[in-house]
Amino acid sequence: MSDTAQPEAVISVQNLGLTFQTGDGSVEALKDVSLDINRGDFVSFIGPSGCGKTTFLRVMADLETPTGGQITVNGVSPEAARRARAYGYVFQAAGLYPWRTIGGNIRLPLEIMGYSRADQVARVKRVLELVELSDFEKKYPWQLSGGMQQRASIARALAFDADILLMDEPFGALDEIVRDHLNEQLLELWKRTEKTIAFVTHSIPEAVYLSTKIVVMSPRPGRITDVIESPLPRDRPLDIRDSAEFLEVAHRVREGLRAGHAYD
């Protein structure tokens, strides 16, 4: 990374391996994974279940410990990055606390990280505007729809100063119409905040629509089979999905997924 001519790698991974020991033998969740994620990238991880995409994201977040290889986040170990609160993590479920209002839920990480009271108020207001939930600050989670709850959980991950956003199938449980809308909003957010985003999904259109880089993975052992640099421009209206370029990328992703499955 001393080479300044290259774009700055925020997350850098070499020959990463992770083997889970289970009751009936060991499972290679990740094998020989190497990848660089650059500042400002939107990287999607796509693959069938069991390909290790979520495990990979959890390794970046220091929620799993790799058993081999190297990984750095912001130039340091994932643990140091986690302790420095370098990333926001959005889980599959919104995971809002039912005893806190939407505003209170977004304030939670800010309280934990010791932001001043005035700063908390300002930040909650700002991120609520960002996800278009300003009118819902005083509402409780059960008063919101599933899509709104997930938006609130994204706002929570954006509220503090982390320039990396790790998202684990955040829209997996939502219907397609809501998902389209949230994808559009997410791109808008990404452009405005200039965060680096790692995004796990199992939807090909979602991956192609959102990403600057698509990482195709396959299972047993979990590994990367293809890395596609998207030729699409950063400005992406929803109807870009009907363009020839889009379909071409989607086709290549599908081919990659099929190749990974060829042997079983």
Next chain:
Amino acid sequence: MKSVVPVLTVVGAILVIWYAAAVWLNAPWAYDVAARGDRVLSFAQLVADTWAQDKPKLPAPHQVMVELWQTVVEKNVTSKRSLVYHAWVTLSATLLGFGMGTVLGFALALGIVYNRVMDMSVMPWVIASQTIPILAIAPMIIVVLNAVGLSGLLPKAMISMYLSFFPIVVGMVKGLRSPDAMQLDQMRTWNASRAQEFFRLRLPSSMPYLFTSMKVAMAASLVGAIVGEMPTGAVAGLGARLLAGSYYGQTIQIWSALIMAAVLAALAVALIGVVQRVVLKRMGMA
């Protein structure tokens, strides 16, 4: 308001059964007395007699109510004949024991959740403690504590504590562990300290469990206090009233003490219910 009719129906049915049972159970004594006096009882006389005996096998409801009125309302509350005085003696031991039991149960639950050694070792002992009949161990506690110079309120409260810590431990272990893996991971991604995780996630998550356990613990605590009053020589308290009543065949006194105990338990549990509703409402969970 819709529940008034069903409740009154049930109360009415209980009274009917109670009065009928009083006639049935007290009839032998009435016939006995009549036979010795060479009298023959008409049905009306029989009923009147069975509902007005001095030491009936089963006192009629109105006899118990009269006794309650005389011992609750007409006696000065500082008098040893006042049921309010005895109820207060029992209630003070119940509340002290309940408080101690809640603190002990909470502390044990904390240990079990946060300390692996305690997690592996404490629960079997907690369960074993509850399999010992309280009636067997209560006199031992009283005697041992008396030997070290402790008597009066504290030994009774200890017995209440012995019964009431158990539901708190079980409920709070469950409650403090109720956050799922995702919520705990989330705390980790924010690099939250253990104290922050406890106060912001585990403790609020456990609140519904806490109140449910406290209701069970309060009822158990009252039983403990009453049992604790029995081996002390029937000095004071509802347990003493029960014991003295059974010595002298004062069934009316026994029943009025029983009803007083039931009312106390209902009031204490209802009080916890009110606190529960207020707290959960303020937390936005109810």
